[in-house]
Amino acid sequence: EIKLFNGKNLDGWKNSMFGGDGEIGVEDGQLILDMGNDITGVTWKDEKALPKVNYEISLEAQRVDGSDFFCGLTFPIKDDPCSLILGGWGGTVCGLSSLDFKDASENETTLFRDFKNGQWYKIRLRVLEKRITVWIDGKEIIDADLAGKKVGIRSEVEPSKPLGFCSFRTKAALRNIVLKEFESPK
Secondary structure (H helix, E strand, O other): OEEOOOOOOOOOEEEOOOOOOOOEEEEOOEEEEOOOOOEEEEEEOOHHHOOOOOEEEEEEEEEEEEOOOOEEEEEEEOOEEEEEEEEEOOOOEEEEEOEOOEOOOOOOOOEEOOOOOOOOEEEEEEEEOOEEEEEEOOEEEEEEEOOOOOEOOOHHHHHHOOOEEEEEOEEEEEEEEEEEEOOOOO
16 A cells, blocks of 8 residues: 655645635645535546556545545546535535536536535545445445446646645645555455
């Protein structure tokens, strides 16, 4: 497994430069994305080191302040990136953006749940050839069958490719970001 964030500095990451970004930094072992107007984020620099399928990313994330998405995780899947959005559209929408050009608020992965500001959430994302599964605090919230679907991202998060985190008008904290590869399931 690879630790993507060392808890000390932003080694391996760069500012995504969305335009209107808040500050990014490290405090108390946490990667901080400060409130932007609209989007703040970091992008992983070493594209070659990233798997395209058969991997998991796990992390803990919290919405420190604000009321929109605190975890916009863009990740590679085969040749196309996709984004996991947690707490978007005014604070409660979760889902994958985009499947068949429909974003997280309007496809079969859409779900609504409350997130408390200042509370850590354990997030796990698994990417297989034809399936994306997501857990929050050990509970499965998304299990998307990708067979025959066009996977993509919204144009606003292009700067996050191939792997990145962003928040929307929200201060977010991230920690314990780990990437784990595994053999393709038989």
